Amino acid sequence: MAAINLKALRERRDATAKNLNALLENNPGDKWTPENQKAYDDGMAEIERITNEIKRNEQLIASVAANALNGDTSEYASQHVKHGGESEETRALRAYLSNGISALSQEDMQRMRARVSPEVANAMRFGPQNAMSTTTPGEGGYTVATEYYNQLIQAMKAYGGVLDVATQFSTSTGADMNFPAADATAEIGEIVGQNAPASAGDTSFSNMSMSVFKYSSKKIAVPFELLQDSMFDIEGYINGLLAMRIGRITSLHFTTGSGVGQPRGIVTAAAAGKVGADGQTSTVTYDDLVDLEHSVDPAYRKGQAVGFMMHDDSIKIVRKIKDDNGRPIFVPGYEQGNPGGAPDRLLNRSLTVSQEMPTMAANAKSILFGDLSRYMVRRVMDLTLFRMADSAFLLNGQIGFVAFNRQGGNLVDVGGAVKYYQNPAA
Known part of the structure; x- marks a missing residue:
């Protein structure tokens, strides 16, 4: 099977998207012709075809590691092979994943910032004999190095569109965090006469709190063969599984x-912000989107994070909507995430795809608009990974892994910075 050049596919998609951007910009208003519409439709069909091809090949590459768990040693397994250049933190993590505490030097333990129970501390002093315990993960629990923590957070973004626009930060502890808030959008000043007193105009404050919750990756069983294969990127594989499992549940929440x-x-x-008219349980109109946009106060309609967010199925619907001059309101993006690029746009606003958003249905809150950066995601700077070498795994020729971290989120706003479009009940 020939190697897949994903870079070339993405470049073709970007080139087609740029052509469509130019087509829309060069043919405003009543200059839009049936020929322009055909060119737009053909271009969008090409973008969709290339996008689907990219997804298929990304899924093929992602399945290599999973197949390897079942003993696949085909030529494509090389897609998940290490290629050097690892840091000391990564090397220490790999040693721990492959061989446990007994493989770590004191310097390695410091790099991984060990935080263990007395039972684990005993295992570190006297070697791996305690690993046979069926009640204690005797090979230890570690608070994983910052580098690996950051890699996990970056990988998790692929699973949640909200993480592309939310404000994210880390804290050293998991204590509840309070955010003072005030809605002053209706407050106004006054004119006073000479020597006249100012009127009272007290404002009111509220408090918004953010708690963190403990998330688990669920246990992962890895065969001895992969742990013993020095060419297999075990830390990359574990990182991918953690990102997928924790990323999906936290993005949903x-x-x-x-x-x-x-x-x-x-x-x-x-x-x-806007409720659709009767009969629109699976649709939205151009006027609905305009009303939704203007339901958010102009004070919040500024900044790079202001835009729409919806499920990909909803984007398929809005792609078919045209303005009063018959021009499509959807503009495809290109080079997303890179300097000089542009995201997909709707009504000239950025458009974020989030597969965790509700799809259009009766009473569904299917579209968001506003300053999406007002949503805060908080993580405790503490990713704990346990390596379990007890009989429950050993009898199956496996080593077990499980990871925990703590995260929380809330929309820190009381003035309506983000509003939703809701499909009607019927």
């Missing part, structure tokens, strides 16, 4: 979390 026993998601916290 940051988007639609109830706020009870879990983070309060941005959809849950947003205010109502």
Whole structure:
């Protein structure tokens, strides 16, 4: 099977998107012709075809590591092979994943910032014999090095569109954090006469809190063969699994979390902006999008993070909407995430894809608009990874891994910076 050049596919997609951007910009208003529309439709079809091809090949590459767990040693396994250049932190982590505490020097333990129980400390002094315990993960729990923590956070962004626009920060502890808030959008000053007193105009403050919750990757079982294969990128594989599992659940909670026993998601916290007319349970109109945009105060409609967010299925619907002159309101992006590039745009606003957003259905809050950076994601700078070498795994020829970290999120706003479009009940 020939090697797939994903870079070339992305470049073709970008080139097509730039051509469509130019087509829309050069043919404003009533200059839009049926020929322009055909060129737009053909270009969008080409972008969709290339995008699907990119997704298929990315899925193929991602499946290599999973296949390797079942003993796949085909030529494509080389897609998940290490290629040197690792840091001391990464090397220490790899040693721990492959061989446990007994493989670590004191310097390695410092690099990984060990934080262990007395039982684990005993295992570190006297070697791996305690690893056979069936009740204690005797090979230890570690607070993983900053470098690996940062790699995990970057990888998690692929699973949650909300992380592309939210404000993210880390704290050293998990204590509840309070944010004072005040809605002064209706407050106004006055004119006073000479020597006349100013009127009272006290403002009111509220408090918004943010808690963090402990998330687990669920346990991961890795065969001895992969741990013993020095060419297999075991830390990369574990990193990918952690990002996928923790990334998916936290992205879901940051988007639609109830706020009870879990983070309060941005959809849950947003205010109502526009409800569709009867019969629009699976649609939205051009006028609805304009009304949604203008339901947010102009004070909040500035900045790079202001835009729309919706599920990919909803984007498929809005791509078919045209303005009063028959021009499509959707403009495809190119070189996303790179300097000089542009995201997908809707009504000349940035458009974020979030697969955790509700799809259009009766009463669904399917589209968000506003200053999405007002959503805060907080992480405790503490990713703890346990290596379990007890009989539950050893009898199957495996070593177990599980990771925990703590995260929280909330929309820190009381003035309506983010609002939603809701499909009607019927």
